Amino acid sequence: MSDEFKGCPTVQGPVRRKDSEPWVELPGGARLASWSKDDQVRYNQQNRQAAKHAFYVSAFDFLHDNDIRGDYLEFGCHRARTFRMALTEARRQNMDFMNFYAFDSFEGLPDCDPAHVWTKTWSKGALKTGEDEFQAIIAEHGVYADKVRTVPGFYDASLTPALQGELMNADCRAALICVDCDLYESAVSVLGFLEPLLQPGALIYLDDMFAGYKGSPLRGVYKAFREFAGVSAWHFEPHMQVGWAGRSFVTCEKA
Numbered sequence: 001m002s003d004e005f006k007g008c009p010t011v012q013g014p015v016r017r018k019d020s021e022p023w024v025e026l027p028g029g030a031r032l033a034s035w036s037k038d039d040q041v042r043y044n045q046q047n048r049q050a051a052k053h054a055f056y057v058s059a060f061d062f063l064h065d066n067d068i069r070g071d072y073l074e075f076g077c078h079r080a081r082t083f084r085m086a087l088t089e090a091r092r093q094n095m096d097f098m099n100f101y102a103f104d105s106f107e108g109l110p111d112c113d114p115a116h117v118w119t120k121t122w123s124k125g126a127l128k129t130g131e132d133e134f135q136a137i138i139a140e141h142g143v144y145a146d147k148v149r150t151v152p153g154f155y156d157a158s159l160t161p162a163l164q165g166e167l168m169n170a171d172c173r174a175a176l177i178c179v180d181c182d183l184y185e186s187a188v189s190v191l192g193f194l195e196p197l198l199q200p201g202a203l204i205y206l207d208d209m210f211a212g213y214k215g216s217p218l219r220g221v222y223k224a225f226r227e228f229a230g231v232s233a234w235h236f237e238p239h240m241q242v243g244w245a246g247r248s249f250v251t252c253e254k255a
Helices: 037-065 078-092 131-141 163-167 184-197 220-230
Strands: 070-073 102-104 148-152 174-179 205-206 234-242 246-253
Touching: 037 078, 037 174, 037 205, 037 234, 037 246, 070 184, 070 234, 078 102, 078 174, 102 131, 131 148, 131 174, 163 184, 174 184, 205 220, 205 234, 220 234, 220 246
Parallel strands: 070 102, 070 174, 102 148, 174 205
Antiparallel strands: 205 246, 234 246
């Protein structure tokens, strides 16, 4: 681990404890005899989403305790999983002032340079949740649905200076940002758009820092983030590790 991440706490999913060796619940051969691909997918998703939810609980506690008032911005909103976590935890912290922005093509992933994609999961049109479907999920969830705004379009076309100005004129300041756009090209557009919307204490959560590039944080979204941090007027302090794939950063004024 590089020096910049030493001591960075980890957000973990739940562990089932036992009163005897090995002190945690581990299913044996009999229970795993019929373990299937579907079981594997379900197991991985449960662990990943539990870790993310634990982060959202901590993140909104952090925002509340530090009196950081602002909005939630999510870039990449497939199935509205983390978006619903944000809505719920904002309500638990009584953040009635918060608005929630969902930025997504709502058409799946864009076409991109194959050199930046090392997984079959990330291909043109993958991870699609339509805008109507997203809005229906939010409406059914029933938390702050009237405060949710969708911004459709691929980021290189939708994240315009005009939209940036509109948000700034509406006094939009980011409190928590989820960057879940998978691809380097997408992250470049997102991060450049965010610069004037940041404030001290804003949390930036990179969902795919260690995903999709054989675990290398020197590719993909984190490569874009490192480039952005190198030219930004802000300093980004490592905050929390989220599962095995993600990490958050606190936005700070430079000394």
